[in-house]
Amino acid sequence: MADDKRHVLVCINVDCKARGSEAVLAAVRGRLEAAGASDVEVTAYPCFGGCDFGPNVVLYPKKVFYSGVTPDDVEPILASLDNGERVERLTGKVDEMTEELIFELLDAGLI
Numbered sequence: 001m002a003d004d005k006r007h008v009l010v011c012i013n014v015d016c017k018a019r020g021s022e023a024v025l026a027a028v029r030g031r032l033e034a035a036g037a038s039d040v041e042v043t044a045y046p047c048f049g050g051c052d053f054g055p056n057v058v059l060y061p062k063k064v065f066y067s068g069v070t071p072d073d074v075e076p077i078l079a080s081l082d083n084g085e086r087v088e089r090l091t092g093k094v095d096e097m098t099e100e101l102i103f104e105l106l107d108a109g110l111i
Contacts, residue, residue, distance in 0.1 A: 005041045006081055007060040007106075008032075010069075013047040016054030020070065024055050027071040031078055040081065048102050050094035063103045067093035 010016075010025040025044055032040050048056045053067035057077060064086055066077060076087045 003041075005039055006062070007041050007043060007058075008078070008081075009043045009045040009048075009058040009060065011046070011048050011050075011054055011056040012044045013051065013054075015051040016047075016056055019054050021055035023071050024057065024069050024074065027074040028057075028078070031074055035078075037078075040078075048094070049098045053093040056094070058102060058106075060103075060106050063106075064091065065094055065099045065102065066090040 008028055010021055010028060012021050012025060025042070029042050032042060045058070048058060048065070050056045050065070050067055055067075055069045057066040057069045058064070059066070059077070059081065062081070062084075064080070066073070066087065068090055069077065073087060073090060077090070080086055
C-alpha cells in the first residue's frame with residue numbers, strides 16, 4: 001500500500017463473519033469516526049487465511065496480525081496505532097507463513 005495512511009483491515013469472510021467480524025468492523029469505524037482519525041483507513045477484507053482463529057484484524061504498515069478479536073478489543077487495538085504497544089493476547093495465533101504472506105502482499109500493493 002503506497003500511501004501515508006495507517007490501515008486497519010478487518011476480515012469479513014464467512015468464518016470471521018460467523019464469529020462476529022461485522023460487529024468488530026462497526027466498532028472500528030465507530031471509534032475512529034468519533035476520534036476524527038482521518039489518517040486511518042478502514043477496509044473490510046475478504047480473507048486473510050487465518051479462518052480458524054478469526055475474527056482477524058491486520059494493522060498496516062505496523063504489520064500486526066490480530067486474531068480472535070471482539071468489539072471489546074477494538075479500543076486497545078486502535079490505541080496501539082499510536083502507542084505501539086501490541087495487544088499480545090491477540091497475536092501469534094495464525095502461523096507465521098500466513099502472516100508474512102499477507103504482509104508481503106500489502107507491501108507489494110496487491111491488497
